[in-house]
Amino acid sequence: xxxxxxxxxKSPKEDFASDQxxxxxxxxxxxxxxxxxxxxxxxxxxxxxxxxxxxxxxCASRFPYYINSYGFHTIHGRAPAxxxxxxxxxxxxxVWIITxxxxxxxIGGNHLIHLCRRNLDVNxxxxxxxxxxxxxxxYSPTSPLGKVTKTxxxxxxxxxxxxxxxxxxxxxxxxxxxxxxxxKHMAEIFKRAAAHKGCSFxxxxxxxxxxxxxxxxxxxxxxxxxxxxxxxxxxxxLIYGKEKNRGLRFNGxxxxxxxxxxSAENKDLPVHRENSENEAYAQWLSRIGxxxxxxxxxxxxxAVQRPTYEQLSEQQLAGAIQKKGPGDLKQLFISGDTWKxx
Amino acid sequence: xxxxxxxxxxxxxxxxxxxxxxxxxxxQFTRTTAIALNDLxxxxxxxxxxxxxxxxxxxxSGFQIxxxxxxxxxxxxxxxxxxxxxxxxxxxxxxxxxxxxIIIINGDAFTERNLRMANFSENPLENGFLAGYQVYPVxxxxxxxxxxxxxxxxxxxxxxxxxxxxxxxxxxLYNRSMDATVEWIERKFSRQPIWAEANVLALKAGRNxxxxxxxxxxxxxxxxxxxxxxxxxxxxxNEALTFGLIAAAAKARRNIFYGSYPITPASxxxxxxxxxxHFGIKTLQAEDEIAAIGAAIGASFAGDIGVTATSGPGLxxxxxxxxxxxxxxxxxxxxxxxxxxxxxxxxxxxxxxxxLQGLFGRSGEAPIPAIAASSPADxxxxxxxxxxxxxxxxxxxxxxxxxYLANGAEPWKIPDTEGLPEIEIExxxxxxxxxxxxxxxxxxxxxWALPGTPGLEHRLGGLEKQDVTxxxxxxxxxxxxxxxxxxxxxxxxxxxxxxxxxYGDSRxxxxxVSWGSTYGTVLTAVEQLRKEGxxxxxxxxxxxxxxxxxxxxxxxxxxxxxxxxxxxxxxRRIIRSTYLVDAVGFNRMKGQPISVSELKQAIExxxxxxxxxx
Ligand SMILES: Cc1ncc(C[n+]2csc(CCOP(=O)(O)OP(=O)(O)O)c2C)c(N)n1
Ligand code: SF4
Ligand SMILES: [Mg+2]
Numbered sequence: 001x002x003x004x005x006x007x008x009x010k011s012p013k014e015d016f017a018s019d020q021x022x023x024x025x026x027x028x029x030x031x032x033x034x035x036x037x038x039x040x041x042x043x044x045x046x047x048x049x050x051x052x053x054x055x056x057x058x059c060a061s062r063f064p065y066y067i068n069s070y071g072f073h074t075i076h077g078r079a080p081a082x083x084x085x086x087x088x089x090x091x092x093x094x095v096w097i098i099t100x101x102x103x104x105x106x107i108g109g110n111h112l113i114h115l116c117r118r119n120l121d122v123n124x125x126x127x128x129x130x131x132x133x134x135x136x137x138x139y140s141p142t143s144p145l146g147k148v149t150k151t152x153x154x155x156x157x158x159x160x161x162x163x164x165x166x167x168x169x170x171x172x173x174x175x176x177x178x179x180x181x182x183x184k185h186m187a188e189i190f191k192r193a194a195a196h197k198g199c200s201f202x203x204x205x206x207x208x209x210x211x212x213x214x215x216x217x218x219x220x221x222x223x224x225x226x227x228x229x230x231x232x233x234x235x236x237x238l239i240y241g242k243e244k245n246r247g248l249r250f251n252g253x254x255x256x257x258x259x260x261x262x263s264a265e266n267k268d269l270p271v272h273r274e275n276s277e278n279e280a281y282a283q284w285l286s287r288i289g290x291x292x293x294x295x296x297x298x299x300x301x302x303a304v305q306r307p308t309y310e311q312l313s314e315q316q317l318a319g320a321i322q323k324k325g326p327g328d329l330k331q332l333f334i335s336g337d338t339w340k341x342x
Numbered sequence: 343x344x345x346x347x348x349x350x351x352x353x354x355x356x357x358x359x360x361x362x363x364x365x366x367x368x369x370q371f372t373r374t375t376a377i378a379l380n381d382l383x384x385x386x387x388x389x390x391x392x393x394x395x396x397x398x399x400x401x402x403s404g405f406q407i408x409x410x411x412x413x414x415x416x417x418x419x420x421x422x423x424x425x426x427x428x429x430x431x432x433x434x435x436x437x438x439x440x441x442x443x444i445i446i447i448n449g450d451a452f453t454e455r456n457l458r459m460a461n462f463s464e465n466p467l468e469n470g471f472l473a474g475y476q477v478y479p480v481x482x483x484x485x486x487x488x489x490x491x492x493x494x495x496x497x498x499x500x501x502x503x504x505x506x507x508x509x510x511x512x513x514x515l516y517n518r519s520m521d522a523t524v525e526w527i528e529r530k531f532s533r534q535p536i537w538a539e540a541n542v543l544a545l546k547a548g549r550n551x552x553x554x555x556x557x558x559x560x561x562x563x564x565x566x567x568x569x570x571x572x573x574x575x576x577x578x579x580n581e582a583l584t585f586g587l588i589a590a591a592a593k594a595r596r597n598i599f600y601g602s603y604p605i606t607p608a609s610x611x612x613x614x615x616x617x618x619x620h621f622g623i624k625t626l627q628a629e630d631e632i633a634a635i636g637a638a639i640g641a642s643f644a645g646d647i648g649v650t651a652t653s654g655p656g657l658x659x660x661x662x663x664x665x666x667x668x669x670x671x672x673x674x675x676x677x678x679x680x681x682x683x684x685x686x687x688x689x690x691x692x693x694x695x696x697x698l699q700g701l702f703g704r705s706g707e708a709p710i711p712a713i714a715a716s717s718p719a720d721x722x723x724x725x726x727x728x729x730x731x732x733x734x735x736x737x738x739x740x741x742x743x744x745x746y747l748a749n750g751a752e753p754w755k756i757p758d759t760e761g762l763p764e765i766e767i768e769x770x771x772x773x774x775x776x777x778x779x780x781x782x783x784x785x786x787x788x789x790w791a792l793p794g795t796p797g798l799e800h801r802l803g804g805l806e807k808q809d810v811t812x813x814x815x816x817x818x819x820x821x822x823x824x825x826x827x828x829x830x831x832x833x834x835x836x837x838x839x840x841x842x843x844x845y846g847d848s849r850x851x852x853x854x855v856s857w858g859s860t861y862g863t864v865l866t867a868v869e870q871l872r873k874e875g876x877x878x879x880x881x882x883x884x885x886x887x888x889x890x891x892x893x894x895x896x897x898x899x900x901x902x903x904x905x906x907x908x909x910x911x912x913x914r915r916i917i918r919s920t921y922l923v924d925a926v927g928f929n930r931m932k933g934q935p936i937s938v939s940e941l942k943q944a945i946e947x948x949x950x951x952x953x954x955x956x
Contacts, residue, residue, distance in 0.1 A: 070793035073803025081633035085640025320619035327621030
């Protein structure tokens with residue numbers, strides 16, 4: 001929120017609406033995300049008291065105040081750390097991390113990758129608006145090369161992160177992307193993330209209409225979006241276009257987009273498999289959107305099962321108790337060499 | 343015929359290469375001394391390098407022990423006996439050796455190469471350099487090899503037993519029984535009988551050698567000290583911190599969540615905690631110190647007792663999260679095992695220079711209660727009390743220890759677990775009318791409501807809170823009120839915890855005020871001065887924030903106040919500004935504890951001022 005633009009909207013009367021005034025700028029993409037979240041939460045089968053929203057700092061990170069569950073608005077970039085403690089203390093909680101592109105990829109980059117690598121069972125929702133919103137318009141680690149912002153008057157010379165590639169390499173077990181304007185898709189993806197056991201990461205392309213308006217225009221406007229967005233569907237080939245008449249395939253090491261006439265069979269197109277053990281496949285997919293002329297995939301890039309961090313931690317605790325018996329203070333104190341003074 | 347002389351207090355320093363088993367030797371001597379009912383205090387000092395090259399000065403590993411028939415509180419300033427396993431150990435140990443002190447030397451190690459590495463241009467055994475000491479060069483390497491002639495080990499392997507040969511000689515010198523060490527060796531090497539046999543043989547050979555050759559004209563005996571009855575064990579500061587946390591968790595019937603990032607000298611605590619999972623201890627080796635405290639805060643939010651430990655540089659990284667803990671008023675324990683700074687400084691050496699960082703090193707007005715351990719065993723009680731206060735007051739609590747306490751060890755009288763103070767937790771209950779920032783009128787603590795409890799859903803965060811509701815608030819009056827409430831809450835801790843007592847008269851000439859690990863040194867200095875009839879008293883702080891009420895009373899009743907510290911005068915600064923008193927400092931920053939004799943001189947100088955008309 002550009003500071004001090006208080007806007008009061010009537011919260012929908014849902015279970016998860018809090019009594020706090022929502023203070024994002026009118027027209028901000030964050031509203032759509034909040035609305036979908038409030039719609040999805042009653043459907044994930046977790047009672048409100050077991051839901052915890054944790055955020056860092058930024059416009060996006062105000063989110064927990066607007067959800068009537070447990071919440072923790074922590075410090076810039078560090079929500080994953082706090083979430084790790086919460087989840088280890090009480091694995092039964094459904095923990096959601098709300099973060100921005102600056103929050104999670106700049107100041108909090110280290111925590112994000114370690115969260116993924118540990119496969120903590122939480123859901124990370126990254127609101128990627130390619131800009132620092134709360135601090136009023138500086139470039140972020142996802143701003144494209146050449147981007148002119150308040151701190152890059154001559155254009156950015158920093159190469160952007162591709163968040164999907166990053167978390168894939170860091171080991172996230174559920175990786176997806178969605179767009180603020182496609183609310184149905186977003187709701188589906190949130191549900192999938194909630195259902196996934198392990199570290200779920202969802203990048204949401206979010207429009208900051210004040211400082212970076214239209215960053216995703218091509219992906220959201222009716223005239224362009226069909227040729228710019230590829231909806232990933234498990235078990236289906238990689239096809240897109242208004243008439244579903246365009247497809248992607250490997251050509252050597254390159255990706256090739258091909259036009260198909262209506263009768264064409266898509267047999268030779270690679271079929272999307274979310275649970276492919278081959279991580280290179282998901283990595284390949286994640287980079288497609290960076291190639292000029294190719295569409296941006298949205299949907300689930302990868303969904304694989306691995307033991308979660310808190311499961312392993314609980315197992316170790318239980319194992320230690322089984323092996324050594326529940327800790328006994330007196331025994332502990334006299335362990336090692338003791339002597340008696342009469 | 344053995345000539346035995348009785349002495350009341352002895353300091354021995356074992357020193358050698360880090361590969362010489364010095365720490366082990368020191369620990370064995372300590373254990374035997376404890377069993378012989380002497381009071382004792384020890385100081386290990388390791389080289390900073392993991393595997394320092396043999397023979398170098400910086401690779402010297404030392405272990406100092408003072409033991410006595412009276413109560414003692416420090417490992418001793420001046421050494422009576424130096425056991426030097428090589429020239430570097432001799433070179434570095436000489437400066438603290440008493441005049442006419444005993445030096446036991448491994449003559450085999452005095453090769454040209456070793457001498458050169460120790461900066462001796464000539465062999466000090468041959469040029470009269472050691473005149474004024476009682477020097478006993480013994481070919482320890484050769485003699486232990488001889489003793490192990492029948493054992494099937496290589497020369498190199500046999501040389502690893504030579505520390506026991508040296509220990510055997512020292513046992514003879516102090517009329518010690520070898521039983522405890524023999525029993526320990528046999529237990530330790532029960533699966534490698536050849537090593538058990540070799541080490542025991544070397545130990546006995548050392549003792550027999552001293553006896554048979556009448557090496558020392560005199561041997562010594564230190565009579566038993568009066569020691570409180572009970573069961574004892576040796577404990578280091580870091581072990582004691584661990585035990586204190588585990589005990590507090592058991593008493594509170596909650597799990598401890600311990601998040602940390604390795605840093606000398608705090609790493610041990612993470613290692614120990616990780617091995618006590620059967621006590622319900624969850625440990626996280628976090629990606630950095632920031633994540634470690636963040637996770638601890640998260641765990642506290644969800645109902646575990648969140649704890650983290652680090653050293654000065656790590657505390658700096660934690661400061662933003664500490665501010666969040668102050669704002670969200672969650673229980674949390676942060677332990678700072680201080681080391682020499684600034685920056686990486688001297689990571690293995692001690693210092694007390696994080697006091698101001700700990701008390702004030704955060705953005706905004708962010709006071710937190712802080713307790714300082716005064717001895718290795720006291721770390722147990724400091725950690726325990728920190729947990730108690732954190733929970734009772736819903737605050738982050740800082741525990742100060744330092745490298746000296748962390749690695750130092752002393753006998754610890756094992757407490758009766760039932761006798762430990764209770765730690766009660768009362769969580770907010772489902773269905774109650776919950777306001778996150780409604781306070782207990784006495785402690786000002788807010789109530790702890792755990793995620794998972796129906797009806798208590800609430801949001802915490804770093805933004806300023808409206809009084810009672812905890813909603814975000816920018817109201818000017820509310821902010822001032824909250825700043826004052828948070829400060830007042832910390833002050834109220836002072837009414838809950840016990841205030842320390844003064845040592846000596848409660849009025850007089852000079853009052854010594856100190857905190858943390860200087861306790862033993864200051865007590866010894868003041869004890870000695872009082873024996874000499876001087877008017878000096880001693881007030882040692884336990885909580886450094888809030889300060890005890892009695893402190894001001896005492897400060898007013900003495901002509902002079904002196905504050906000894908291993909820093910440039912951080913507590914002194916606080917005392918001067920809080921009480922407007924012209925307190926003077928005694929400040930040494932050598933990476934070591936301050937010395938009793940130097941401190942005594944400083945206090946004496948203040949005592950004498952009066953005669954000069956001040
Ligand atoms: C330690 C710290 N440094 C800097 C800031 C200032 N700050 C607040 S939010 C923010 C960037 C937020 O950008 P992003 O994460 O993309 O969130 P958005 O506002 O775009 O949703 C910065 C730099 C801060 N709050 N704390
Ligand atoms: S992200 Fe942009 S539009 Fe949304 S609240 Fe922040 S500044 Fe306003
Ligand atoms: Mg942003």
